[in-house]
Structures are given as C-alpha cells and as structure tokens.
Amino acid sequence: MRAASAPRNARAHALDLIRQKIVTMELSPGSQISENELAGQIGLSRTPVRESLILLAEERLVVVVPQVGTLVSPIVESEIATSQFVRESLELAALAESVGRATPAQIMALNALTDAQRAADKRGDTEDFFALDEEFHAALMDISGHGSAWRTVGQAKAHLDRARRLSLTTTSQMGTLIEQHQAVVDALEAGRGEEATSSLRSHLRKVFDDITVIREQNPEYFAAPVTTGRRR
Amino acid sequence: MRAASAPRNARAHALDLIRQKIVTMELSPGSQISENELAGQIGLSRTPVRESLILLAEERLVVVVPQVGTLVSPIVESEIATSQFVRESLELAALAESVGRATPAQIMALNALTDAQRAADKRGDTEDFFALDEEFHAALMDISGHGSAWRTVGQAKAHLDRARRLSLTTTSQMGTLIEQHQAVVDALEAGRGEEATSSLRSHLRKVFDDITVIREQNPEYFAAPVTTGRRR
DNA sequence: TGCGGTCTACTTGTATGGTAGTGTGCATGA
DNA sequence: TCATGCACACTACCATACAAGTAGACCGCA
Structure with a gap:
C-alpha cells in the first residue's frame, strides 16, 4: 500500500x-x-x-x-510457502482472465509503471521500486475485474516482502525483475495468454527462489519449522 | 469450522x-x-x-x-464474485498439485466424508451436510500440502455460505453436490488430473450459480452494486 | 403546515483500572 | 553445588468510565 x-x-x-x-x-x-x-x-x-x-x-x-x-x-518457511501459493494462484488465475480484456489505456498504464521502475532502478531507490512493484501487480490484477481480491494477495505478500527486504541491499537484480514485468505486459498486449501466464509464473517463482537464498545468508531471522502445538 | x-x-x-x-x-x-x-x-x-x-x-x-x-x-454481488474467484483459484491450484500425491489413507478419508454426506442427505440434516462439505474441501486442500491456505479460502467461503444458506431449505440438490465430490475423489485416486480439476471447477461453479438464482428469490437481502464511495 | 434549530439518546472511539496467568530470579535448604 | 519453592514483576485479558460524534425527535416559529 x-x-x-x-x-x-x-x-x-x-x-x-x-x-x-x-x-x-x-x-x-x-x-x-x-x-x-x-x-x-x-x-x-x-x-x-x-x-x-x-x-x-x-x-x-x-x-x-x-x-x-x-x-x-519469525519467518517460517512453511508460512512463506503458503503465502507464495496464495499469491501465485490468485495472480495467475487473474491474468488468465485478463487476456483479451485489457484496454489500450490499461496497457499504457502498465508500461508507465515499468518505465517508472526503470527510473527508480537508475536512482537506486529501492523503496520506490518496491512501491511501484506493488502498484504494478495490483494494476495487473485489476484488469481481470477481480481487483478487490488484491486485498487477499496483499496479506500474503506482506510475508514475502518481509523476507525480500533482507535482500534489498543487493539491487543488482532489479533490472531482471523489471524486464520480467515488461514481458508480461507485452504478451498481454499481444493477446498471447500462455506466454503471459508463464512469464508471470517465472517472475513470481524467481522472487520466491530469492528468498531461499536469503535464508542461507540470514538464518537468524528464520525459525525452524516449528509445529506451534496448535491444532488446526 | x-x-x-x-x-x-x-x-x-x-x-x-x-x-x-x-x-x-x-x-x-x-x-x-x-x-x-x-x-x-x-x-x-x-x-x-x-x-x-x-x-x-x-x-x-x-x-x-x-x-x-x-x-x-448486505450481500453484494461483486463481493460474492470476488470470494468465488479466490476460492476457485486456490482450490483448483491446490488440486492440481495434489494429483499423484494423494495417499491411499487420504483417499479413504475423502470417501468416508462423501459417505457421511450421503447419510446426512438421507437424514435431511443440512447443518451436518454443510459441516461435512467444509471438512471435505479442507481435507482436499490439505493433500496438496497447502492446508494452511485453507484459512484464506475459509474467509472467502463465509460470504458464499451466507448466500447459500438462503437455499438450504431446498435440500433436493444435495445429492448432486455429493456426486460431484465423489467424481473429484475418483479422478484424483486414478491420477486423472484434468478430470479432477474440471470436476471440481464445475462443482464450485454450480454452487456459485445457485447463488444467482437465490438472488432472484430473495432480493431483499441483496444490495445494489453500491460503490461505497471508498477509494481503492 | 412547513421549516429550522436545539436537545437528547445512542453509537463507536479512546483511556484507564483491576484481574489472572506466566516466567524469572532469588533465597533457602539439602 | 545443585535442586526447589516462593515472591515478584511483567504480560495480555477484560471491565468500566469518559469523550467525540451522529441521527432523529421535538419544539418553537414563521
């Protein structure tokens, strides 16, 4: 937000x-x-x-x-995995419904966001980068007509973001993420649904995989897969 | 719950x-x-x-x-649609990951639940039927390994259930729902992933479509698609 | 009769006091 | 030296009191 x-x-x-x-x-x-x-x-x-x-x-x-x-x-791996599952499922399902529905104005707005991300990348402004990333994914979901489901994604995303913050010092990968965004937009604009969803999936997976790397570098913030003794 | x-x-x-x-x-x-x-x-x-x-x-x-x-x-149509989207996306994604993972014990548990539903149907016990329905879907999701995402589904489901309650007097369709459950279990057991997901999708869609019928019968509980003046 | 202002009853929002439960550290004794 | 029991400090939980604000009834007046 x-x-x-x-x-x-x-x-x-x-x-x-x-x-x-x-x-x-x-x-x-x-x-x-x-x-x-x-x-x-x-x-x-x-x-x-x-x-x-x-x-x-x-x-x-x-x-x-x-x-x-x-x-x-504590950052629990299973919690992150669940958040990833929720986010991925909802965003991919929304994107699949967006194909063929996106208006030129909406495509333009997405392109504007990727441009703004490139600018933030050049400035090295990671805070703005994260905010724009959030805006991009929200806008993308909005096209499907299920924008109000973004609340749910946002909650799942909070857990992921917290782990990602640990790596925000390494801004080297921002460019890669931006191009992945762009690939999604381009495929969506061209109406290539399969390509759009697969691009988004690999984008989200990359973000997720980064976290596992972060875990190895910052084990102190991660908890063992505790079963908190709570019955489901 | x-x-x-x-x-x-x-x-x-x-x-x-x-x-x-x-x-x-x-x-x-x-x-x-x-x-x-x-x-x-x-x-x-x-x-x-x-x-x-x-x-x-x-x-x-x-x-x-x-x-x-x-x-x-009030029961707002757009809210229900969002809940349906969330539920459908998560349950279908989970089921897709469950194919080939379900153990015989898990299949047995699912079959026990459908059997229990048939018994509830015969008794005309709609309360128990709903409870067993909830258990069934939760158990199904648990097989995927993303059982903790059920919380999210449960929240979305609450909105759907509220609308469904309006139709619980017409218990005639309980049999149909049960056989749809059974079709999912059978396909899952046989490892037929496509069939399982398509069965579950049509099941969830049926539940959703029922609600639109309910709306026509009970318009007083439904609100106009108000834009509450709240900015996203 | 219709309009306008005021007053009251009721709502949620916030602050604070008392309660029950938990963990810790210290004293005591073996 | 180590185990044990007890007192204490701290926590979140719940109840209550007060504050801020709204809606509607009511009354006076034109």
Missing part, C-alpha cells in the same frame, strides 16, 4: 505504523513487543494498539501468547 | 458466536447491531465484542461506521 495517506482514526494509524515496522524489519522477527511500550512510542493508549495487534495476529505477522507477551512472527 | 470446541478465551468465543449468527443468517444482512446489545446477549463486556467486530469487519462480514453504528454487510 503506497497510500497510508488517510489516518481515518487512531487505530488505523497505529496499525499502519506497526505493520510498516514489521515489514521493513525495523522490528526484527522473533523480537518481543508489548502493548504498553508501543502505546508509549506512538503516543496512544493501549486500546487502539491492542486492537492493531489483534489484526496483525490475524495476518500472522505477530504471535500473541496470552498472559505472556506478543512477539514478531 | 466444525470445531469451535476450544474457547481459547472470551473474545474467541464471542467471535465464533457472532460469525455463526451472521453466516447462518440469524443476523440478517443489512440489519444493525450494536456492541452493547451483543455484549449483553453474550454476557461479556464491550471490549471482547468490539474486538470481534473489528475482525469481522476485516472479513467484510460487518461494516462499522464510526460514531454511527455497525451493520451486517
């Missing part, structure tokens, strides 16, 4: 703030946080902070242990 | 209760509810009830208007 522009109320503000801290790794996975402490930092009472944490727990970004504490979810 | 067995705490209890009231149409779409009133009924204070409503708002099952009130979400 690029636009956290409208602080509808204090809770929404707190929620955006805390989620950002988690996804950007400012709050590192596994670290303990407390309602009191966060409330103090943000300048609110415990109530809106607590409500935010409940929502974040629903997103699996934090784990609340009753009477014990709240901690930032 | 068949098992609301473990009342982990008061809020989880309230959440299950309220969600059930909504999905079973005990709280009709569009009707206004209040934190105080619900708290009184359940026998809790506003706090856990309020937290439950926040979560339900995130699921789009209720709409909270600040300082005005909370109302059960």
